[in-house]
Amino acid sequence: MLKFKLIKSTFYNEADTKQKLCDFIMHAEQLSLGEQCASFEKEFAEWQRRKYCVMFNSGSSANLALIQSLRNLSRLNEGDTVGFSAITWATNVMPLIQHGLTPVPVDIEVSSLNTSPAILEKALQNTELKALFLTNLLGFSDDIATIKKICEDKGIILLEDNCEALGSEYAGIKLGNFGLASTFSFFVGHHMSTIEGGAVCTDDEELYHALLMARSHGWDRHLTPAKQDMLRAEHNVDDFYAKYTFYDPAYNVRPTEIQGFLGRNQLQYLDEIIEQREKNFKALSPIYNNPRFEELSPQMSKNSNFAFPIICKDRATKDAYIKKSNEMGIEIRPIISTFMPEQPFFKKYVGGTYDLPNALFIHENGFYFGNHPEITEEELQTLLETFE
Ligand SMILES: Cc1ncc(COP(=O)(O)O)c(C=O)c1O
Numbered sequence: 069m070l071k072f073k074l075i076k077s078t079f080y081n082e083a084d085t086k087q088k089l090c091d092f093i094m095h096a097e098q099l100s101l102g103e104q105c106a107s108f109e110k111e112f113a114e115w116q117r118r119k120y121c122v123m124f125n126s127g128s129s130a131n132l133a134l135i136q137s138l139r140n141l142s143r144l145n146e147g148d149t150v151g152f153s154a155i156t157w158a159t160n161v162m163p164l165i166q167h168g169l170t171p172v173p174v175d176i177e178v179s180s181l182n183t184s185p186a187i188l189e190k191a192l193q194n195t196e197l198k199a200l201f202l203t204n205l206l207g208f209s210d211d212i213a214t215i216k217k218i219c220e221d222k223g224i225i226l227l228e229d230n231c232e233a234l235g236s237e238y239a240g241i242k243l244g245n246f247g248l249a250s251t252f253s254f255f256v257g258h259h260m261s262t263i264e265g266g267a268v269c270t271d272d273e274e275l276y277h278a279l280l281m282a283r284s285h286g287w288d289r290h291l292t293p294a295k296q297d298m299l300r301a302e303h304n305v306d307d308f309y310a311k312y313t314f315y316d317p318a319y320n321v322r323p324t325e326i327q328g329f330l331g332r333n334q335l336q337y338l339d340e341i342i343e344q345r346e347k348n349f350k351a352l353s354p355i356y357n358n359p360r361f362e363e364l365s366p367q368m369s370k371n372s373n374f375a376f377p378i379i380c381k382d383r384a385t386k387d388a389y390i391k392k393s394n395e396m397g398i399e400i401r402p403i404i405s406t407f408m409p410e411q412p413f414f415k416k417y418v419g420g421t422y423d424l425p426n427a428l429f430i431h432e433n434g435f436y437f438g439n440h441p442e443i444t445e446e447e448l449q450t451l452l453e454t455f456e
Pocket residue numbers: 126127128129131156157159160203229231232252253254255265266404
């Protein structure tokens with residue numbers, strides 16, 4: 069029996085949130101994309117300190133629509149090489165393959181679990197990148213400000229998969245605000261849950277419009293009247309056909325009003341959730357003094373920790389701690405999607421051999437257990453005793 073699961077509940081303040089959700093559903097006139105989602109997007113963009121937010125039905129959809137939008141705008145073209153963090157989630161990489169791009173894994177540091185300026189510089193000696201789709205893994209980052217600078221200097225489009233790092237900050241700037249655009253997941257167990265859900269944030273108006281179209285069939289219905297007029301004139305579309313004109317390849321990856329409502333509800337607790345996750349991480353940090361583990365030293369000014377990672381110095385230690393965790397009823401997992409070049413989908417569609425010693429080491433020797441705002445003092449103590 070698991071005594072310590074990755075998460076305890078679907079929502080923060082669960083009973084009250086479920087009650088409010090029931091009331092909302094009973095009285096709502098519309099449950100498909102509408103006012104709740106629009107308000108959430110405004111409020112979330114404000115919270116994240118970005119100009120625009122587009123909500124999606126998942127973080128994976130946000131990644132997919134972001135890459136589709138960049139293709140539709142010809143900012144990425146077939147065959148372009150796009151770097152990605154060698155340890156990330158599978159649906160960070162899949163859209164690159166699906167859009168005919170060439171994905172290239174970039175190694176990460178053991179100390180921060182993220183790509184560093186030094187690793188990026190080294191990778192750029194052999195490979196020219198058109199874009200870098202960085203993952204801020206488990207709420208951590210490396211020196212992302214310098215990575216941004218390198219990308220700017222070399223004309224590389226920086227994108228952030230921030231699905232695991234909502235609320236973390238580097239030098240006082242929220243992760244997700246360093247790249248041209250950033251993606252978020254609101255799946256259960258992430259910092260903020262709308263059951264399923266996601267978003268893209270950006271300050272780029274043209275990309276914002278492309279995202280609105282990629283989310284919804286490629287039509288112009290969610291654009292401003294001025295933008296609609298422009299498109300209709302350019303394509304010679306009259307009023308009768310305007311609503312049924314499809315300008316670019318797209319999907320239907322819209323959220324529902326249920327997700328919009330939940331997003332607005334949970335957003336009011338987000339700062340509290342982040343504070344609690346950071347507090348838990350600090351309380352658990354003595355675990356890194358265990359000489360059998362690597363010392364992790366992520367570089368953020370705020371650590372909105374997603375889960376608590378442990379990288380053992382060798383495989384035998386990892387196996388011993390897997391056994392111990394099972395005995396203690398502590399749920400643990402590999403470091404997210406593990407080592408991407410070994411994933412069957414990657415071997416099937418991309419293949420190749422890559423020199424990624426750190427990512428491989430983390431894959432072979434790492435695991436994580438959950439960090440969430442409802443961990444009790446007693447549970448923190450048990451975790452410390454188990455791993456310290
Ligand atoms: C880094 C990263 N990107 C993307 C996703 C996909 O998000 P979703 O589960 O909302 O589709 C996840 C999911 O956990 C993730 O960890």
